[in-house]
Amino acid sequence: LTPDGLPQPTQEGEHKNLNSELWHACAGPLVCLPAIGSRVVYFPQGHSEQVSASTNKEIDAHIPNYPNLPPQLICQLHNVTMHADAETDEVYAQMTLQPLGAEEQKYPYLPAELGTPSKQPTNYFCKTLTASDTSTHGGFSVPRRAAEKVFPPLDYSLQPPVQELIAKDLHDNEWKFRHIFREHCCAGQPKRHLLTTGWSVFVSAKRLVAGDSVLFIWNENNQLLIGIRRANRPQTVMPSSVLSSDSMHIGLLAAAAHAAATNSRFTIFYNPRASPSEFVIPLDKYVKAVYHTRVSIGMRFRMLFETEESSVRRYMGTVTGISDLDPVRWPNSYWRSVKVGWDESTSGERQPRVSLWEIEPLTTFPMYPSSFPLRLKRPWPSDLPSLHGGRDDLMWLRDGDRGIQSLNFQGFCNGMAAWMHPRFNPSML
Amino acid sequence: LTPDGLPQPTQEGEHKNLNSELWHACAGPLVCLPAIGSRVVYFPQGHSEQVSASTNKEIDAHIPNYPNLPPQLICQLHNVTMHADAETDEVYAQMTLQPLGAEEQKYPYLPAELGTPSKQPTNYFCKTLTASDTSTHGGFSVPRRAAEKVFPPLDYSLQPPVQELIAKDLHDNEWKFRHIFREHCCAGQPKRHLLTTGWSVFVSAKRLVAGDSVLFIWNENNQLLIGIRRANRPQTVMPSSVLSSDSMHIGLLAAAAHAAATNSRFTIFYNPRASPSEFVIPLDKYVKAVYHTRVSIGMRFRMLFETEESSVRRYMGTVTGISDLDPVRWPNSYWRSVKVGWDESTSGERQPRVSLWEIEPLTTFPMYPSSFPLRLKRPWPSDLPSLHGGRDDLMWLRDGDRGIQSLNFQGFCNGMAAWMHPRFNPSML
DNA sequence: ATGTGGGCAAACAGCCGACAA
DNA sequence: TTGTCGGCTGTTTGCCCACAT
Numbered sequence: 001l002t003p004d005g006l007p008q009p010t011q012e013g014e015h016k017n018l019n020s021e022l023w024h025a026c027a028g029p030l031v032c033l034p035a036i037g038s039r040v041v042y043f044p045q046g047h048s049e050q051v052s053a054s055t056n057k058e059i060d061a062h063i064p065n066y067p068n069l070p071p072q073l074i075c076q077l078h079n080v081t082m083h084a085d086a087e088t089d090e091v092y093a094q095m096t097l098q099p100l101g102a103e104e105q106k107y108p109y110l111p112a113e114l115g116t117p118s119k120q121p122t123n124y125f126c127k128t129l130t131a132s133d134t135s136t137h138g139g140f141s142v143p144r145r146a147a148e149k150v151f152p153p154l155d156y157s158l159q160p161p162v163q164e165l166i167a168k169d170l171h172d173n174e175w176k177f178r179h180i181f182r183e184h185c186c187a188g189q190p191k192r193h194l195l196t197t198g199w200s201v202f203v204s205a206k207r208l209v210a211g212d213s214v215l216f217i218w219n220e221n222n223q224l225l226i227g228i229r230r231a232n233r234p235q236t237v238m239p240s241s242v243l244s245s246d247s248m249h250i251g252l253l254a255a256a257a258h259a260a261a262t263n264s265r266f267t268i269f270y271n272p273r274a275s276p277s278e279f280v281i282p283l284d285k286y287v288k289a290v291y292h293t294r295v296s297i298g299m300r301f302r303m304l305f306e307t308e309e310s311s312v313r314r315y316m317g318t319v320t321g322i323s324d325l326d327p328v329r330w331p332n333s334y335w336r337s338v339k340v341g342w343d344e345s346t347s348g349e350r351q352p353r354v355s356l357w358e359i360e361p362l363t364t365f366p367m368y369p370s371s372f373p374l375r376l377k378r379p380w381p382s383d384l385p386s387l388h389g390g391r392d393d394l395m396w397l398r399d400g401d402r403g404i405q406s407l408n409f410q411g412f413c414n415g416m417a418a419w420m421h422p423r424f425n426p427s428m429l
Numbered sequence: 430l431t432p433d434g435l436p437q438p439t440q441e442g443e444h445k446n447l448n449s450e451l452w453h454a455c456a457g458p459l460v461c462l463p464a465i466g467s468r469v470v471y472f473p474q475g476h477s478e479q480v481s482a483s484t485n486k487e488i489d490a491h492i493p494n495y496p497n498l499p500p501q502l503i504c505q506l507h508n509v510t511m512h513a514d515a516e517t518d519e520v521y522a523q524m525t526l527q528p529l530g531a532e533e534q535k536y537p538y539l540p541a542e543l544g545t546p547s548k549q550p551t552n553y554f555c556k557t558l559t560a561s562d563t564s565t566h567g568g569f570s571v572p573r574r575a576a577e578k579v580f581p582p583l584d585y586s587l588q589p590p591v592q593e594l595i596a597k598d599l600h601d602n603e604w605k606f607r608h609i610f611r612e613h614c615c616a617g618q619p620k621r622h623l624l625t626t627g628w629s630v631f632v633s634a635k636r637l638v639a640g641d642s643v644l645f646i647w648n649e650n651n652q653l654l655i656g657i658r659r660a661n662r663p664q665t666v667m668p669s670s671v672l673s674s675d676s677m678h679i680g681l682l683a684a685a686a687h688a689a690a691t692n693s694r695f696t697i698f699y700n701p702r703a704s705p706s707e708f709v710i711p712l713d714k715y716v717k718a719v720y721h722t723r724v725s726i727g728m729r730f731r732m733l734f735e736t737e738e739s740s741v742r743r744y745m746g747t748v749t750g751i752s753d754l755d756p757v758r759w760p761n762s763y764w765r766s767v768k769v770g771w772d773e774s775t776s777g778e779r780q781p782r783v784s785l786w787e788i789e790p791l792t793t794f795p796m797y798p799s800s801f802p803l804r805l806k807r808p809w810p811s812d813l814p815s816l817h818g819g820r821d822d823l824m825w826l827r828d829g830d831r832g833i834q835s836l837n838f839q840g841f842c843n844g845m846a847a848w849m850h851p852r853f854n855p856s857m858l
Numbered sequence: 859a860t861g862t863g864g865g866c867a868a869a870c871a872g873c874c875g876a877c878a879a
Numbered sequence: 880t881t882g883t884c885g886g887c888t889g890t891t892t893g894c895c896c897a898c899a900t
Contacts, residue, residue, distance in 0.1 A: 062693065137891095566871075
């Protein structure tokens with residue numbers, strides 16, 4: 001409500017106050033939007049990957065370099081708004097970023113920049129729809145534990161126990177479902193929770209097919225929320241019909257370059273389910289990963305992935321190399337600079353390259369495993385940020401981030417599997 | 430077919446050889462794609478308008494100027510391909526443009542650049558769907574003249590006369606319809622053409638609603654083609670969810686500026702039904718309009734518009750002013766430089782600004798109407814292109830287009846309603 | 859515990875006619 | 880000429896069950 005008590009003027013598809021819990025549930029358990037006002041690191045390269053993934057078009061070779069655009073921009077995050085496509089319910093976030101000057105990058109962390117309040121709802125479930133769920137022949141079979149956890153309790157004295165559920169989606173539309181706990185006639189026959197009347201209306205309105213997911217949330221205001229997640233249909237080419245993917249790539253680069261040159265604000269869209277990785281990450285997360293973690297070839301690590309049921313699990317892997325993903329366009333970028341192999345290799349299921357801040361090394365500095373020989377000619381370049389210079393929440397950045405890029409590590413260490421700073425390139429030896 | 434007789438590898442949504450007649454019919458009678466290999470004029474400003482119209486977002490004030498990007502680029506049109514969105518059947522064209530150097534702009538016209546082979550099919554009809562047409566209760570009521578003109582003749586000896594029609598859409602999908610000429614029982618009762626079985630499948634598959642249009646073509650190969658045109662639903666916000674409209678605007682500007690600076694190719698999408706005006710027009714059309722037509726305040730003109738039934742009609746109007754649409758961003762641009770008033774003013778139905786090449790002046794040079802006083806201090810600036818220098822198909826461009834922009838017409842003529850070069854600004858007097 | 863299929867009744871789709879604009 | 884509606888079937892939807900995994 002506005003100060004005069006009038007409702008906010010809202011435009012279809014532009015509604016700002018969508019339910020944050022539901023948005024996060026639809027976005028997935030790994031997605032975490034940085035706090036408004038905090039400092040973040042923006043990677044044009046990652047933004048470009050989102051465009052490539054959305055348009056199903058690789059970036060073209062003739063797209064110009066932006067020599068004045070570094071591979072990452074340290075920015076102030078002025079605003080974040082959550083959105084959902086009016087047609088498809090696809091969730092995305094709009095962020096207003098402002099590149100920071102070297103001085104502002106050195107401010108100490110604010111307390112708000114360090115806490116990461118995970119907004120994942122507790123009382124929710126997510127189910128991938130079966131052929132029966134989406135067919136017109138029947139309703140929705142609710143997993144028993146799910147129904148008992150997130151739906152209001154049924155009055156089991158009724159024969160059969162039924163109730164009407166009203167669930168709100170991201171656009172605040174209400175959907176009514178008849179929830180029945182069907183007790184079968186024959187003795188000892190199984191009982192089950194079903195959604196019957198109202199379910200097929202929802203399925204056809206949202207155009208759900210088998211393989212898509214539906215999720216229900218019971219929030220602390222005792223409201224039932226409903227969201228959807230579409231399966232990653234590989235052939236969802238959307239060439240936009242208004243702007244070529246080349247122009248989109250150029251557009252994001254030029255927008256970022258212009259903002260960086262003038263320290264002015266720019267706007268980006270982050271689509272968590274379309275984008276292969278987050279490309280706006282909290283500054284402290286970046287600093288911890290890049291300056292406070294040693295990564296070496298052969299190192300073991302864990303990384304979080306989302307499961308089918310919208311929970312998380314860790315996969316194990318080994319670092320196999322550290323190098324530039326795109327040495328021509330983005331030299332000295334930390335974006336996906338770590339080449340990895342996965343223990344459970346489901347043939348290209350997981351990316352062969354990750355970024356430092358995505359992984360949890362199983363051994364961290366300053367623990368050097370004895371199996372790797374290490375010889376340092378000098379302990380550490382003096383112009384690198386201090387590694388022990390204080391507690392994280394009071395840490396200062398000693399160097400502008402771009403300055404780091406030009407450091408020369410030649411002669412810093414040697415040996416095939418030497419411990420090294422991530423930007424150290426073995427081919428330089 | 431490829432040289433070895435194998436079918437072309439086609440990708441869904443990327444099919445190149447879609448039916449040109451059908452594409453043009455869906456695009457509308459006014460849309461004319463320039464010929465491959467010809468020279469064209471590209472207006473970034475118009476391209477920007479297409480983005481604004483598609484995203485429902487006006488261009489933001491803070492978007493940087495591109496001082497090195499002129500308001501129009503003379504380009505070689507290397508390729509044009511017709512496309513249709515796989516989801517919505519929305520038609521659009523992809524064009525590959527290459528900005529030309531000053532030398533190449535002066536080449537004489539090729540014969541192919543002058544002919545404008547209008548590809549509008551002859552045997553076709555277009556009908557806006559009524560509530561009855563789109564309801565599940567009934568079929569499609571075919572206008573009598575339309576059925577007799579474009580459908581194959583029925584065998585009227587049958588009781589009732591029926592046939593099966595098979596129509597192909599832009600994606601080469603076939604749709605079957607039962608075409609019946611229903612003779613009613615009671616004597617003297619009206620007869621009519623209807624499409625019954627198969628019609629509702631088409632309506633629901635294409636998600637047509639009342640107000641959308643359907644069109645049928647009977648081509649010279651005796652094939653029936655079917656296309657659709659959706660009504661301009663005002664609230665079709667499509668904020669793309671991957672790229673901000675700001676970045677899109679910047680992207681097209683940067684792509685054009687980069688191409689212009691390096692004389693390299695770039696790609697644009699032209700969506701005839703989303704774009705308010707064509708922004709890639711044949712060079713000869715541009716030259717004729719800009720250099721061979723005098724436009725003055727008070728001048729009467731006609732302009733073509735599309736009717737409901739997909740034919741064209743002319744509306745009359747009067748020139749009320751000539752000035753820059755966007756003096757800050759695009760000074761000295763011919764894009765929508767003519768302010769007009771319309772005789773039949775349906776309150777903002779038609780644009781208040783048009784470009785020179787869109788209108789047909791009712792009086793053309795060198796006929797000076799006696800009602801307007803004219804005093805020329807000198808007959809014509811000597812550095813303007815020759816007006817009588819030869820037949821149009823052999824005409825040479827005497828000046829690079831950008832050079833023209835900087836001419837100073839001060840003192841060229843005077844008087845309130847003086848005949849003037851379109852770029853002449855009355856406020857300069 | 860939950861996906862799928864048969865049976866069945868109610869709802870809807872869809873063809874015909876009539877009528878009016 | 881053609882948009883809409885009432886009447887009348889044939890098909891589909893969707894709730895219940897049972898059975899299999």
